[in-house]
Structure formats: C-alpha cells, structure tokens
Amino acid sequence: MVDYQMLLENAKSARERAYTPYSRFKVGAAVLTASGRIFHGCNIENAAYPVCLCAERSALAAAWSAGETEFVAIAVVADTPGPVAPCGMCRQFMFELAPDMPVLLANLADQTQPTTPRELLPGGFARESLTAND
Numbered sequence: 001m002v003d004y005q006m007l008l009e010n011a012k013s014a015r016e017r018a019y020t021p022y023s024r025f026k027v028g029a030a031v032l033t034a035s036g037r038i039f040h041g042c043n044i045e046n047a048a049y050p051v052c053l054c055a056e057r058s059a060l061a062a063a064w065s066a067g068e069t070e071f072v073a074i075a076v077v078a079d080t081p082g083p084v085a086p087c088g089m090c091r092q093f094m095f096e097l098a099p100d101m102p103v104l105l106a107n108l109a110d111q112t113q114p115t116t117p118r119e120l121l122p123g124g125f126a127r128e129s130l131t132a133n134d
C-alpha cells in the first residue's frame with residue numbers, strides 16, 4: 001500500500017525549496033520508486049521564462065537519472081484553491097515515462113485528487129504515434 005499522506009508531506013517539503021523569483025508560485029513533488037526510494041522535485045525558474053522547470057519533471061528526472069525508472073506514485077502540491085493542475089508539458093512528460101502511475105494532485109489544505117497521466121492527457125502523443133516518413 002502506498003502511503004499517500006507520507007508522499008504528500010515529502011512533496012510539501014520539496015515545495016519549500018522551489019526557486020520562484022518570477023511567478024512566486026511554489027510547487028513541490030515527490031515520487032516513490034519501485035525500490036522504495038522517494039525523490040523530490042520543485043519548480044526552478046529562470047530569467048528566460050521558457051527555461052522554467054516544473055516540480056513534476058524535476059522529481060521524475062532526479063529519479064530517472066539515479067537509475068530509478070519504475071515509478072509507483074507521485075504527489076504534487078501547491079498553494080492553490082483546489083488540487084494543483086499540472087501543465088501540459090508535465091502531463092506529456094509523465095505520460096511518456098509512466099502513463100498509468102497513480103498521481104495525487106493536492107493543495108496545502110490537503111484537498112486531493114487522485115488521477116493518472118493517461119487520464120490527464122487523453123489522446124496523448126506516444127512512442128507508437130511516431131512513424132517514419134522517409
């Protein structure tokens with residue numbers, strides 16, 4: 001059984017490390033991998049705005065680059081009126097690596113919405129969508 005409360009607490013502490021001088025909107029994420037490890041992610045912004053990195057991609061990249069490529073669940077949290085809504089780029093990123101991974105969207109008041117990347121990105125572009133045209 002996944003301890004979602006624990007995962008959410010990890011996402012909240014990751015959120016405190018967000019670097020957000022531009023938006024002032026802090027997001028945290030925590031991903032549990034198959035080996036039982038937890039990787040943190042936070043959004044890291046940039047003066048060149050499109051370079052901003054979201055919390056979700058930051059957490060998954062940290063896990064993946066540590067050799068942890070099987071994801072059990074991810075929690076994402078922000079100080080939003082309801083559970084945070086991941087951006088389109090993160091939906092696509094999560095869809096590639098773990099389309100059916102449980103995703104817990106949350107806010108600081110512990111309002112939560114369980115979902116999956118597949119649910120968050122209907123008709124998402126996948127490896128099978130790539131066909132050679134030469």
Ligand SMILES: O=c1ccn([C@H]2C[C@H](O)[C@@H](CO)O2)c(=O)[nH]1
Nearest residue numbers: 023025027043054055085086087
């Ligand atoms: O799910 C989300 C939504 C937004 N952001 C970040 C990107 C940017 O730094 C800031 C404002 O969009 O929030 C995330 O990290 N995750």
Ligand SMILES: [Zn+2]
Nearest residue numbers: 054087089090
């Ligand atoms: Zn994003």
